[in-house]
Amino acid sequence: MRWAIPLILITSFNVSASVTDKEQDNWAVENRLFVGEETSVGIVASKQIFGLDWHLGGYVPLDNRIDFDSSFDYGVAKHFEINKTLGFSLGLGALDDHMYTDYQLNARVNRIVTLQTGYRFHLDDDFINQNEIYLGMRFELGEQNEIVPPPEPAPTKPNAPQxxxxxxxxxxxxxxxxxxxxxxxxxxxxxxxxxxxxxxxxxxxxxxxxxxxxxxxxxxxxxxxxxxxxxxxxxxxxxxxxxxxxxxxxxxxxxxxxxxxxxxxxxxxxxxxxxxxxxxxxxxx
CATH class of the missing domain: 3.30.1330.60 (OmpA-like domain)
Structure with a gap:
């Protein structure tokens, strides 16, 4: 098995502002730099639909090795909130026909910065970086549409006796x-x-x-x-x-x-x- 430590640099540009109490419909562009045994860069576009994050992009090696070629990166992930700061996601994707599973833990620092760490496992034994542990940071620079829960109903006061x-x-x-x-x-x-x-x-x-x-x-x-x-x-x-x-x-x-x-x-x-x-x-x- 080979291991790699990718550094994920993500810039998110908000394109849509349709917000409900269950789902936020956003586009994002994510730039990725993988630094490890084999260095590569990637860029994907992602969109949240029906509560799932769908992404499509590219994965390009920098050393031009014959056995480590460019690939399309596509997949889907589901995010879960632990609390207002911490969350995790479970994902499934592929680089061309090389399937992988993705497990990520993230911690929100503020409205713009989120720290990330995770593990990606490629199901094909012949993939060069079959096991990947990554650290990263997410920067959301566009307009942020925060999901605002409906206000709590005002407590009802008992009627004063007549x-x-x-x-x-x-x-x-x-x-x-x-x-x-x-x-x-x-x-x-x-x-x-x-x-x-x-x-x-x-x-x-x-x-x-x-x-x-x-x-x-x-x-x-x-x-x-x-x-x-x-x-x-x-x-x-x-x-x-x-x-x-x-x-x-x-x-x-x-x-x-x-x-x-x-x-x-x-x-x-x-x-x-x-x-x-x-x-x-x-x-x-």
Whole structure:
């Protein structure tokens, strides 16, 4: 076996500017100087088609040996990227009817200069330089059409929660002179609906009928309001959002002259205002 170390000097002139995200369609002219046991020069034209580098050119010996004649150099290679700097290619070609395989490793220095090293094996045993190890450098002097990948889609931001205004109004009644709530289920349901509301305001106002001493009715009405507020706090409503007031016999909703009317006046009104996310399951009363 004979070995040769070719120095490849390549100048690439860009002729076409058709660029896609998968392939760059370029023409190149490559000047080659092979220095080894048998010195020769070569020049080929290459073009990238369907992701493959196709080349056609000539291979000329400098010493004019009879058994080492000029040849046509033609072939195809596939390039693979290791990263943005390193790559390698696998090729198959021929000098006239002398077939060879080519294995190349390249390192890009910048947009113009690429360093190369490789191994070429000629399949014919009678070829003078059957095994060739080469070092080289590629100069791309024409306009460079870099393949620009499509931009990354902008990250989607989650939609900001929508808050709707909430207004809830309910009344709770008391038997005789009692000030404690006799049933709490209605208050617990109300608290469960509004406890997660934002900017919540809860007004709890107690009332009494006109029976008995006026001053005691005032105290009784406030105790009733406090009793309702305690149930709301125990069900998850922030105590800081609750305002308590006792109004005694003020603002009657019915006549105090009948038992039925007085029963309607022994009451606590609860008003809730705030903002709740999405559609609230609240009824305005």
């Amino acid at each position: 808050y709707l205004p909430v207004y809830y109004n309910d009344t709770f009644y008391f038997d005789s002179s009692e000030y404690k709530v006799s049933y709490t289920s209605g208050l617990e349901v109300l608290a469960d609906k509004v406890k997660d509301a934002r900017e919540i305001e809860v007004n709890v106002t107690g009332y009494a009928d006109s029976s008995g001493v006026r001053s005691k009715n005032q105290t009784l009405s406030k105790r009733r309001a406090q009793s309702v507020a305690d149930v709301l706090v125990g069900s998850g409503i922030d105590v800081e959002s609750i305002t308590i007031e006792g109004r005694g016999i003020q603002s009657p909703v019915a006549s105090n002259d009948t038992p039925e009317g007085r029963a309607k006046n022994r009451r606590v009104d609860v008003q809730v205002r705030g903002k709740i996310e999405s559609s609230p399951e609240l009824e305005t009363k």
